[in-house]
Amino acid sequence: MKIARIDFGAAGGPQVTYGPLGEYAGLGGRAMTSLMVATEVHPLAHALGAENKLVIAPGMLSGTTGSMSGRLSVGCKSPLTGTIKESNAGGQAAQVLARLGYAAVVLEGKPLGNDLYKIVINKDGIQVIVDNSLKLLDNYPLVAKLRTEYGDKVAYMTIGSAGERMLLAASIACTDPELRPTRHCGRGGVGAVMGSKHVKAIIIDDAGAKMRPPKDPDAFRDANRKFVEGLRKHPVTGEGLPAYGTNVLTNILNEAGGYPTKNFKSGTYEGSSKLSGEAQAELEIKRGGKATHGCHRGCVIQCSGIYNDKDGNYLTKQPEYETTWAHGGNCGIDDLDTVAMLDYMDDNIGVDTMEMGVTIGVAMDAGLIEFGDKEGAIRLVEEVGKGTPLGRVLGCGATVTGKVFAVERVPAVKDQAMAAYDPRAVQGIGVTYATTTQGADHTAGYAVATNILKVGGDVDPLKTAGQIELSRNLQIATAAIDSTGMCLFIAFAIMDQPETFQALLDMLGSFYGITMTGDDVVALGKKVLSAERDFNTRAGFTKHHDRLPRFFYNEAIAPHNQTFLMKDEELDDVFNW
Amino acid sequence: MTPSTPDQSPRFIPAVRLNLQLPTDQLEQFFPLFQRGVTVPATIGCSLKNLLCHQLAIPEEYVSERITTVFCDNCPVDDFEKTIIRNGSRIALSAAMPGLVGATMRRGGYYAALRQGISHLMQTAPAVVEDGSVTLKLFNLLMTELGPNLLAHGILLKTEELLVLRQGIPELKYNLGADTDQDQTLLAVSFLE
Ligand code: SF4
Numbered sequence: 001m002k003i004a005r006i007d008f009g010a011a012g013g014p015q016v017t018y019g020p021l022g023e024y025a026g027l028g029g030r031a032m033t034s035l036m037v038a039t040e041v042h043p044l045a046h047a048l049g050a051e052n053k054l055v056i057a058p059g060m061l062s063g064t065t066g067s068m069s070g071r072l073s074v075g076c077k078s079p080l081t082g083t084i085k086e087s088n089a090g091g092q093a094a095q096v097l098a099r100l101g102y103a104a105v106v107l108e109g110k111p112l113g114n115d116l117y118k119i120v121i122n123k124d125g126i127q128v129i130v131d132n133s134l135k136l137l138d139n140y141p142l143v144a145k146l147r148t149e150y151g152d153k154v155a156y157m158t159i160g161s162a163g164e165r166m167l168l169a170a171s172i173a174c175t176d177p178e179l180r181p182t183r184h185c186g187r188g189g190v191g192a193v194m195g196s197k198h199v200k201a202i203i204i205d206d207a208g209a210k211m212r213p214p215k216d217p218d219a220f221r222d223a224n225r226k227f228v229e230g231l232r233k234h235p236v237t238g239e240g241l242p243a244y245g246t247n248v249l250t251n252i253l254n255e256a257g258g259y260p261t262k263n264f265k266s267g268t269y270e271g272s273s274k275l276s277g278e279a280q281a282e283l284e285i286k287r288g289g290k291a292t293h294g295c296h297r298g299c300v301i302q303c304s305g306i307y308n309d310k311d312g313n314y315l316t317k318q319p320e321y322e323t324t325w326a327h328g329g330n331c332g333i334d335d336l337d338t339v340a341m342l343d344y345m346d347d348n349i350g351v352d353t354m355e356m357g358v359t360i361g362v363a364m365d366a367g368l369i370e371f372g373d374k375e376g377a378i379r380l381v382e383e384v385g386k387g388t389p390l391g392r393v394l395g396c397g398a399t400v401t402g403k404v405f406a407v408e409r410v411p412a413v414k415d416q417a418m419a420a421y422d423p424r425a426v427q428g429i430g431v432t433y434a435t436t437t438q439g440a441d442h443t444a445g446y447a448v449a450t451n452i453l454k455v456g457g458d459v460d461p462l463k464t465a466g467q468i469e470l471s472r473n474l475q476i477a478t479a480a481i482d483s484t485g486m487c488l489f490i491a492f493a494i495m496d497q498p499e500t501f502q503a504l505l506d507m508l509g510s511f512y513g514i515t516m517t518g519d520d521v522v523a524l525g526k527k528v529l530s531a532e533r534d535f536n537t538r539a540g541f542t543k544h545h546d547r548l549p550r551f552f553y554n555e556a557i558a559p560h561n562q563t564f565l566m567k568d569e570e571l572d573d574v575f576n577w
Numbered sequence: 578m579t580p581s582t583p584d585q586s587p588r589f590i591p592a593v594r595l596n597l598q599l600p601t602d603q604l605e606q607f608f609p610l611f612q613r614g615v616t617v618p619a620t621i622g623c624s625l626k627n628l629l630c631h632q633l634a635i636p637e638e639y640v641s642e643r644i645t646t647v648f649c650d651n652c653p654v655d656d657f658e659k660t661i662i663r664n665g666s667r668i669a670l671s672a673a674m675p676g677l678v679g680a681t682m683r684r685g686g687y688y689a690a691l692r693q694g695i696s697h698l699m700q701t702a703p704a705v706v707e708d709g710s711v712t713l714k715l716f717n718l719l720m721t722e723l724g725p726n727l728l729a730h731g732i733l734l735k736t737e738e739l740l741v742l743r744q745g746i747p748e749l750k751y752n753l754g755a756d757t758d759q760d761q762t763l764l765a766v767s768f769l770e
Contacts, residue, residue: 234673235643235645235672235673235718236673236674236675236679237675239672239718240672240673240674240675240717240718241675243717243718244717246675246676248674248675248716248717249674249675249676249678249679251612251669251671251714251716251717252646252671252674252678252679252682252716253678255648255651255669255671255714255716256648256651256653256678256682256692256695257651257695258678258695268651273609273612273613276612276716277717278608278612278716278717278720279609279612282605282608303675321676421678425692425695426678426681426691426692426695427691427692427693427694428681428688428690428691428692428693429677429678429681429691431691432677467690467691467693470688470690470691471691474677489675491676491680492673492675492679492680495680495687559651560651560694560695562694562695565694
């Protein structure tokens, strides 16, 4: 494996160099991106300047025959939060890039002039080509155009007009097996950083490349078989997720009173059952779409789907729970077709669906449009696509929009919009929102097997202190899983089934020819988080940034009539290990 | 924490009772209703376990293995036996859910601390056992799996709910005719194999 660096500031135009892994040997995914950014990027650098780097890294097991191993991590200093950022996505890119032998591709420097570049990566190396014909194309037409030149046997990573305009909510799209730009590294404005390097598209062609060979092929095959068996037999990964996708959570959060409604004003929404994963799956099947679909080859869970319009034509991929919430209940909109249209528009323009949905909710609070105004929400996202002054404000996310329109209730931490869980109802999630290195992030503390890992020893989950310890342990374990390239949805099966967790360790161990234990996983997670925390500290972040917006402490939310109760000192304890 | 629920639910089964036999594929007509919640006549003042295992005849093993996410009046439930149902209780049943929040909401789960403050308080004090009704919601996989139990037990439907339902169920249209005057109908359904 090697690391390729493309210096866009080099005299005479972009220059590609290839080097060994060196100090980054054995790393993948988030571990690779975060350690490289923490080591090489000046923490006070302007996120859209020459000093920032965009690190693209497949996971430790990407490019192998291992199931679920196709997550791609993208890391940089975030223009949205000012912190370190890792944003990951499915799609085909990670597998293809890893098979070509790249542990990381790093975009560095900043080009002079206005030329727009595409990068072609294949078995012969990396070419950087000027292509100004791609200017201001959005993701769907952009990929369609590229396909006429590079065909259908490649993976594409692209930015839409939002990335080119360097809007702070801009994402990087990765194509799925059907070559649709539906899988996004969405969070933190990573698309703006790609735009700042003037890179519009990366075309990755693995023709002639082979699967990455494990050190011990038999043991790897055996471990992968057990891993897949474990995923298939678990009710979440084998039944719930394939049938309904992540949007199965709508009914649950609403029932728990933790479904943020109309910009976090209530914990329940009367229209939730119309937005549910159950209703969505039924509609998808009725219209000839799919309720079960994988975002990359080798996924055995297949939590995604295909959403067709009323006439049975493809509209977008199955909107996820967070998207359906952000554009749905959070905006008082209970119409799945509107949510699907907004999901398509976000993917096309290339913006984070969560950041955009929360931003529209803030805009509704500002009185730009009414809550529940479906056409109005579509109109506002259209403004983002057109790059109008209003669109640029909205495309820079909830915090910027809140400031411009003097809205007090902005649900964001470190300037990144919150996800679909109200921290007043689910206080433990609030601990993670507040303290994560990434800005409010629902995946930063995922349901990873902390109980099996025994990160931090045994925790009594019914004690108050458990919230802090659990959040800490979850963040450690998540950082480790994010480094493997495994989709986080494996979490349930490895949490409940020790033999499935062991199978994952055995896959890693047999692939790299090492013995991997739970302790090694914990150590990796701590190493990643420590590097991220250190970067943020040097970038000027203190414990005072690890707080929720004040309205969560001051406004009780129905139905539980509860505010966020965690004390500052408790939050400060999360990273004491 | 347990938000209070107004005790306005019917305590007596109404006189009008409708028994239907439907093809299995008609079960999905009830799914929107299951998600919004149906009123079910029940003996109240007893445990949730009693309601599920005895009154609705759901096998005990299924209840403990499969119904892993449960809410009573918006509060996640950890113990079926120590949750006493009251007149008008709103109970929601679900299979295991994904994500951290899915794990957090899980009955008696490892991450239960993360939802401290909203968990349903367990009750041990005896309550008066009498006739009443509860609102029951079924989500996700349980709609198909428990729907037949619920419908065999019988659900109380308001006129407007019946009118919506009969648009998709020809047998209901035929059996109901124009006679939709009564406030509540107890609909009991069995399904053809
Ligand atoms: S489970 Fe879902 S997100 Fe994960 S790899 Fe499969 S389709 Fe993609």
